[in-house]
Amino acid sequence: MTDHVTTIAVGALSPYEVTVGRGVLTTVDRHIGPQAARVFLLFQSPLRTAAAALAGRISSSGREVVGFEIPDGEAGKTLSVVAEAWDLLGRATFTRTDTVVALGGGVATDVAGFIAATWLRGVPLITVPTTLLAMVDAAIGGKTGINTDAGKNLVGSFYPPKAVVCDVDVLSSQDPAAIASGLAEAIKCGFIADPGILDIVWSAPDRVRDPSSPLLRDVIERAIMVKANVVTADLHEHSVRAILNYGHTFAHAVERVEGYRWMHGYAVAVGMVFASHVASIMGLCDSALPAAHRDILSLVGLPTSYYPRRLAELSEAMAVDKKNRGTVTRMVLLKEIGDPVVVESVPPRVLEQAYEVLCAPGGGL
Numbered sequence: 001m002t003d004h005v006t007t008i009a010v011g012a013l014s015p016y017e018v019t020v021g022r023g024v025l026t027t028v029d030r031h032i033g034p035q036a037a038r039v040f041l042l043f044q045s046p047l048r049t050a051a052a053a054l055a056g057r058i059s060s061s062g063r064e065v066v067g068f069e070i071p072d073g074e075a076g077k078t079l080s081v082v083a084e085a086w087d088l089l090g091r092a093t094f095t096r097t098d099t100v101v102a103l104g105g106g107v108a109t110d111v112a113g114f115i116a117a118t119w120l121r122g123v124p125l126i127t128v129p130t131t132l133l134a135m136v137d138a139a140i141g142g143k144t145g146i147n148t149d150a151g152k153n154l155v156g157s158f159y160p161p162k163a164v165v166c167d168v169d170v171l172s173s174q175d176p177a178a179i180a181s182g183l184a185e186a187i188k189c190g191f192i193a194d195p196g197i198l199d200i201v202w203s204a205p206d207r208v209r210d211p212s213s214p215l216l217r218d219v220i221e222r223a224i225m226v227k228a229n230v231v232t233a234d235l236h237e238h239s240v241r242a243i244l245n246y247g248h249t250f251a252h253a254v255e256r257v258e259g260y261r262w263m264h265g266y267a268v269a270v271g272m273v274f275a276s277h278v279a280s281i282m283g284l285c286d287s288a289l290p291a292a293h294r295d296i297l298s299l300v301g302l303p304t305s306y307y308p309r310r311l312a313e314l315s316e317a318m319a320v321d322k323k324n325r326g327t328v329t330r331m332v333l334l335k336e337i338g339d340p341v342v343v344e345s346v347p348p349r350v351l352e353q354a355y356e357v358l359c360a361p362g363g364g365l
């Protein structure tokens with residue numbers, strides 16, 4: 001059963017649509033071009049049953065399906081996985097009109113995107129994100145990538161898909177922590193561009209965490225619209241796309257220092273609180289902004305503080321962040337909710353003060 005379906009347009013040069021709805025997994029095959037004789041269906045283990053059903057539907061139209069289950073977690077985003085996929089594509093004599101379909105979280109959409117971008121210098125890609133984080137972030141905007149020994153996402157390309165299909169029903173198997181992690185990115189979209197997202201979260205923080213609630217679906221659609229608008233204006237991150245990194249300078253440092261054991265959205269939540277303190281200390285925003293951050297993030301169960309005495313380590317990690325140019329700390333900060341600016345050089349003294357208040361007792365870790 002499909003209820004109403006929403007479509008959101010993305011992209012200026014190679015436009016595509018994001019479809020959001022319940023039960024829309026059954027419509028993925030409609031996005032495959034008429035000339036595609038073969039479909040490479042990449043998926044993660046929790047999606048095995050859904051992948052089998054999708055493969056059945058695709059092959060019923062006479063197409064050959066090459067299924068490919070990747071290792072779970074970040075191990076799915078490596079060169080050896082890509083090399084195995086290239087071998088399978090070669091053996092299947094995969095041509096330029098054939099299609100890659102990614103079914104899974106951000107790892108699946110990132111690696112499948114990279115495979116689609118590189119095979120024959122680019123074959124059609126359809127992404128079917130199945131985690132909240134992938135729906136509101138990873139699957140939209142055309143960034144693809146893999147991890148290397150030197151770090152995460154260091155190899156990749158900009159390669160927009162032909163279509164994105166978000167079936168909100170698949171989120172029912174996500175655990176609450178994963179939903180909270182995805183919500184951090186949606187709340188980020190609220191802070192940088194659409195305060196309406198924050199209003200929904202404020203009004204019903206419990207319902208917003210429930211995958212069966214229409215409120216979560218509203219939040220997903222609004223967050224996708226924010227990302228769609230930003231990447232349509234600036235696909236290659238020359239200008240406005242940088243605002244999507246709100247909270248991420250500090251978040252990437254936390255992830256590094258924590259050995260990538262923290263869920264991404266949890267690190268982003270702490271990163272946004274940190275950024276709000278930086279903005280407040282610099283006199284850029286109202287002094288009530290940090291409290292607004294802590295309140296809304298803690299309402300959905302996200303952390304809002306961090307451990308003291310780790311600033312040296314974190315600063316080192318911030319300096320190697322590829323989004324930082326040289327050794328100065330470049331951060332996205334808010335003048336007010338919905339009004340972000342990129343500050344090219346945040347003084348170390350401000351970082352120290354912001355870290356101190358972030359880690360003060362009662363901060364909410």
Ligand SMILES: NC(=O)c1ccc[n+]([C@@H]2O[C@H](COP(=O)([O-])OP(=O)(O)OC[C@H]3O[C@@H](n4cnc5c(N)ncnc54)[C@H](O)[C@@H]3O)[C@@H](O)[C@H]2O)c1
Binds near residue numbers: 046105107110140144
């Ligand atoms: N390209 C981009 O713009 C972009 C943006 C943000 C994040 N990312 C990337 O996305 C990745 C993180 O995404 P993620 O959090 O989705 O990670 P993930 O793909 O590893 O998924 C998290 C876990 O959820 C499982 N899973 C997937 N769908 C499920 C479902 N419906 N029910 C239950 N379990 C399910 C996965 O198998 C995995 O174990 C990172 O690698 C990050 O670098 C990319």
Ligand SMILES: [Zn+2]
Binds near residue numbers: 137185
């Ligand atoms: Zn993020």
